[in-house]
Amino acid sequence: MENTVVKIQDLVKRYGDLIALDHFSLEIKEGEIFGLLGPNGSGKTTTINCLLSLLSFDKGRIEIFGKEMTPVSYDIKKDIGIIMQNVAVFDELTVYENIDYFCGLYIKDKNKRKKCIDDAVKFVGLEDFVKFYPKKLSGGLLRRLNIACGIAHKPKLIILDEPTVAVDPQSRNRILEGIQELNKNGATIIYTSHYMEEVEQICTRISIMDKGKKVAEGTKDELKRMIKNTETIIIELLELPDKAYREIASLPHVYDSKFENGKLSVYCSGGKHNLTRVLEVLQKNELGFGRVYTELPTLNDVFLEITGTALRDKED
Amino acid sequence: MQVFKAMLRIIRKRLPSAMIYIVVFVVISILVTNASTKDNKFEVTKLDICVFDEDDTPESRALTDFIGKINDIAEIENNRDVIIDSLYYKRVNYALIINKGYAEKLAAGETADLFGSYHLDESYSVVYMGQFLDEYITSVTAYLTMGKPIDEAISCTEETLSQHTDVDMLRVDKGGNSHYSVDFAGYFQYMPYILIAAIFTVICQVLVTMNKKDIRYRTNCSCMDSSKYTFQLIIGSGLFVIAVWFMLVIIGAVLNGEMYMGRAWYAVINSFIFSVVVTAMAVFVSSFEPKENVLNIITQVLSIGMSFLCGIFIPMEVLSDGVLSAARFLPAYWYVRANNMIADITPFSFNEVVQCYLIQLGFAVALILLTLLVRKVKYNSAAISTNVKKAVVSD
Numbered sequence: 001m002e003n004t005v006v007k008i009q010d011l012v013k014r015y016g017d018l019i020a021l022d023h024f025s026l027e028i029k030e031g032e033i034f035g036l037l038g039p040n041g042s043g044k045t046t047t048i049n050c051l052l053s054l055l056s057f058d059k060g061r062i063e064i065f066g067k068e069m070t071p072v073s074y075d076i077k078k079d080i081g082i083i084m085q086n087v088a089v090f091d092e093l094t095v096y097e098n099i100d101y102f103c104g105l106y107i108k109d110k111n112k113r114k115k116c117i118d119d120a121v122k123f124v125g126l127e128d129f130v131k132f133y134p135k136k137l138s139g140g141l142l143r144r145l146n147i148a149c150g151i152a153h154k155p156k157l158i159i160l161d162e163p164t165v166a167v168d169p170q171s172r173n174r175i176l177e178g179i180q181e182l183n184k185n186g187a188t189i190i191y192t193s194h195y196m197e198e199v200e201q202i203c204t205r206i207s208i209m210d211k212g213k214k215v216a217e218g219t220k221d222e223l224k225r226m227i228k229n230t231e232t233i234i235i236e237l238l239e240l241p242d243k244a245y246r247e248i249a250s251l252p253h254v255y256d257s258k259f260e261n262g263k264l265s266v267y268c269s270g271g272k273h274n275l276t277r278v279l280e281v282l283q284k285n286e287l288g289f290g291r292v293y294t295e296l297p298t299l300n301d302v303f304l305e306i307t308g309t310a311l312r313d314k315e316d
Numbered sequence: 317m318q319v320f321k322a323m324l325r326i327i328r329k330r331l332p333s334a335m336i337y338i339v340v341f342v343v344i345s346i347l348v349t350n351a352s353t354k355d356n357k358f359e360v361t362k363l364d365i366c367v368f369d370e371d372d373t374p375e376s377r378a379l380t381d382f383i384g385k386i387n388d389i390a391e392i393e394n395n396r397d398v399i400i401d402s403l404y405y406k407r408v409n410y411a412l413i414i415n416k417g418y419a420e421k422l423a424a425g426e427t428a429d430l431f432g433s434y435h436l437d438e439s440y441s442v443v444y445m446g447q448f449l450d451e452y453i454t455s456v457t458a459y460l461t462m463g464k465p466i467d468e469a470i471s472c473t474e475e476t477l478s479q480h481t482d483v484d485m486l487r488v489d490k491g492g493n494s495h496y497s498v499d500f501a502g503y504f505q506y507m508p509y510i511l512i513a514a515i516f517t518v519i520c521q522v523l524v525t526m527n528k529k530d531i532r533y534r535t536n537c538s539c540m541d542s543s544k545y546t547f548q549l550i551i552g553s554g555l556f557v558i559a560v561w562f563m564l565v566i567i568g569a570v571l572n573g574e575m576y577m578g579r580a581w582y583a584v585i586n587s588f589i590f591s592v593v594v595t596a597m598a599v600f601v602s603s604f605e606p607k608e609n610v611l612n613i614i615t616q617v618l619s620i621g622m623s624f625l626c627g628i629f630i631p632m633e634v635l636s637d638g639v640l641s642a643a644r645f646l647p648a649y650w651y652v653r654a655n656n657m658i659a660d661i662t663p664f665s666f667n668e669v670v671q672c673y674l675i676q677l678g679f680a681v682a683l684i685l686l687t688l689l690v691r692k693v694k695y696n697s698a699a700i701s702t703n704v705k706k707a708v709v710s711d
Contacts, residue, residue: 052537074539082537088530092326104318105538149534 003030004066005157005188006051011060013046013212020046021057022212028190028205033183035203036192037299043212044192048161051190052082064157078106081155081187085162087146089134095145096121096130099152106153120152124178140171147178151187158182159190164198176202196299208303215306220299227305228255229297233266233275235282236290240264244285251277319526319535319545323552326522334514334560341510342567345503360480363409363441364390366402373419378470379452380414385478386448399434409441410434412449423466427453451477495578501659503568504583508590508628508648512619514560515594516601519553520611523602553595561591582658582669586651589676593647596683603690622648632656647679 006028013021021043028034036044049055051062053071062069064076089098099117107113121127124144134142143163151158160179164172180202183189193199199206200220207217216223240259248264249257253271257264268274275294282289365387367380383389390408392398402408413432421430431449435442455476459469525531526549535545565584569575576584601614623629625639626648632640643649654672656662 054533054536072541074541077537078539080537082534084530084533086530088528088534090322090326090525090531092329092525093322097322097325101318101322102534102538104321105535105540 004028005030005032005064006034006190007061007063008047008051009061009063011047011050011057011062013043013050013055013057020212021050021060024060024209024212024214026207026214026217028188030188031183031186032205033179033189033191033203035199035206036190036209037194037196037199037206037303038209039194042209044209045161046212047209048159048190048192051159052077052080078153079156081150081153081158083147083150083158083160083163085165087134087142089142089145089149091134093133094130095126095132095134095137095148098134098145099148102149103152116152116154119154120148123151123181124148140168140174143167143171143175147175151182156187157190158187159192161192162194164193164195172198196303200299206299208299208306210303210307216302223299223302224297227297227302228269229267229301229305230270231268231274232295232297233264233268233278233292234295235264235266235278235292236262237264237282237287238262238290240287241285244281244287247281247285248278251281254278317548319540319548320552323522323526323549324555326525327518327552327556330518330521333517337510337513337517338560338563341506341564342571345506345567345571348499348502363387363444364407365445366390366392366399366408366411368394368411368413370416371414371418375419375422375466375470376414378467378474379418382452382474382477383412383448396434403434403436409439410445412445419466422453422456423460425457425460427457448477495576496580496583496659497572498659498661500568500572500580501583501655501661503571504587504655505628505652507564507568507587508594508626508651509619509623510564511560511587511591511594512597512622513615515557515591515598516611516615516618518556519595519598520602520606520615521608523549523553523599524605524611527602527605529605553599557591557595561588579658579664583655586654586658586669586673586676589673589680590647590651593651593676593680593683596680596687597647600683600687600690603687603694622646625649627652627656647676650675650679 004027006026008024008026011021011024012019024043024047026047036047038044046055050057051064051069053062053069053073064073065079067073067076069076090101093101096117099120100113103113103116103120107116121130124147126141126144126148129137129141134145137145147163158179164175167175176198179189179191191199191203203220205217205219206223208215208223216226218226237259245257245259245264248254248266251266251274253268253274254266255269256267259265266274266278275292279289279292365383367383367389369376369380380389390402392402392408392411399408399411403411411434413434415429415432418430421427430453433442433445435445452473455473456466456469459472460466462469464472536542565576565587572580597618601611606614625635625643626646627635627640627643628648632652635643640649650672653662654669657664657669657672
């Protein structure tokens with residue numbers, strides 16, 4: 001049976017009258033890449049801060065590695081690594097000195113630390129830049145340094161708080177690959193983001209948060225099964241008479257449809273051969289069509305259906 | 317001691333800026349010390365005079381010889397352009413022409429048109445030579461009137477004018493005592509400026525860097541005890557401050573030419589206490605996490621402002637009562653006041669010196685308490701701003 005690494009029970013955090021975390025519970029197993037997904041202000045960072053005992057909370061209990069987490073739980077903290085959205089390094093220290101400083105907060109033994117630093121440098125591919133100062137590094141290299149500083153002490157639990165915000169696609173992919181590699185090496189990962197594609201790509205289990213509450217939790221397939229939509233068919237048409245439109249809307253498993261700007265969208269829930277049936281209606285009515293494609297539901301659709309608002313809308 | 321080591325590395329990067337202040341201070345102190353030493357001495361100044369003797373008589377030669385005894389005779393070509401160039405470039409201070417008929421006129425007691433000259437207007441050499449020639453001629457004329465022959469009148473005049481008075485420079489009594497002279501007190505008087513500049517330049521910047529929000533967040537997440545972290549910051553800051561203070565104290569002893577003795581130790585203690593106050597000020601300012609350019613402005617305003625208001629750059633006796641009343645609310649005022657007492661510039665009172673020390677320490681304690689308050693308010697306001705941000709999203 002897998003060990004529970006993080007257990008949050010009934011967590012409540014208030015800021016005056018506002019409830020930032022509303023009876024939030026969570027359980028993360030060893031070896032998972034656990035995604036905390038939610039719009040800005042949904043309570044992801046508050047959860048992380050409570051988890052790290054950087055914020056006090058009004059109610060609930062947090063256990064990490066089976067022990068209660070408190071501000072002085074240094075035996076727990078030594079096995080936690082944190083990688084934040086902002087690059088937190090000293091401009092006055094070189095790449096090596098920066099990693100040495102943050103690794104040294106956890107590991108006292110000089111020889112052991114040296115090995116850890118070398119491993120971290122190798123892991124993020126900064127071998128050629130160890131004597132560089134952060135100001136001389138590009139944005140992507142800085143992010144890698146930020147990661148190296150967070151993982152050099154080889155933590156068992158790594159928390160990544162939106163590490164890909166304002167990162168170019170190439171660096172983003174490298175970061176995501178790195179996270180998966182860390183996980184393969186045995187680390188349990190908590191990954192917070194409002195980029196659902198990333199969470200969908202790397203996370204083994206996902207919790208969706210909104211207004212301080214957990215609105216859904218499971219694997220990406222489990223989450224997608226929670227919603228009505230299983231398939232969206234999109235067909236480009238020059239025209240669509242009302243008769244044909246009504247015929248399509250009344251097809252079995254079609255629960256919604258719309259025709260806008262020469263594009264017909266048909267929303268299906270379950271069933272097989274939905275596309276064939278829609279095309280048959282078009283042929284019967286002698287209607288020519290252009291591109292035809294289908295879309296599977298995304299986590300955004302899951303969020304939209306559960307909360308009634310799109311993730312992206314919330315961010316804006 | 318990971319934090320301590322990182323702090324020293326960052327201090328090392330900032331050290332050149334602080335050293336500029338210290339080196340400039342030491343150089344100025346050396347110059348001031350040398351300049352003040354010269355004020356105590358007097359030596360007769362000799363002028364470079366060139367004499368063109370157009371009369372060429374025993375009387376005129378006697379005058380030329382006598383001028384040569386009390387000044388330096390310079391020989392240049394008797395050409396107007398050459399003479400003017402020599403005066404302009406200060407190769408000679410005065411060009412005297414003994415006119416033809418000098419001896420005859422002198423014997424006849426006539427004093428008009430005896431001499432001609434080339435000189436630069438308004439130079440002190442003109443006044444000096446004018447007075448000298450007047451005295452010489454007046455004296456010779458007087459002896460002639462007394463019935464002495466010309467050669468005797470000249471020798472009597474030379475004898476009279478050769479008499480000189482020993483001059484000792486007496487300075488105005490500004491205070492000072494055997495172990496702590498006024499010059500030495502001057503060195504300590506300027507020390508607050510350099511302490512503020514050097515400590516602020518390094519400590520403030522280092523503390524701002526070490527306590528940067530993201531870095532502090534990452535440190536707080538680590539397994540390092542926050543009290544150990546703070547302790548290492550204090551050790552790092554303290555070590556730098558003591559090093560700067562100690563260096564200035566040693567330089568002071570070297571410039572003074574002797575080790576600290578007697579009353580001078582009070583000044584050493586005074587400077588140490590002021591270093592503590594400046595450190596507390598630096599910690600207080602750094603708690604606002606100012607940007608580097610803002611910090612530079614704060615450093616300049618504090619160091620120069622206090623220096624002008626509290627009697628560091630301008631002696632306290634010159635400052636108005638209004639300025640001094642305002643300066644009482646600044647720690648540098650009490651430093652300078654103690655320093656003046658130690659140097660006997662104002663009457664020395666051991667109790668008052670100790671009182672000045674205690675007031676300075678009071679400033680340090682108040683600044684530390686204010687720092688704690690600011691940190692607490694900042695922490696609370698950070699929580700409130702998070703609250704507001706979240707409230708907007710939730711609505």
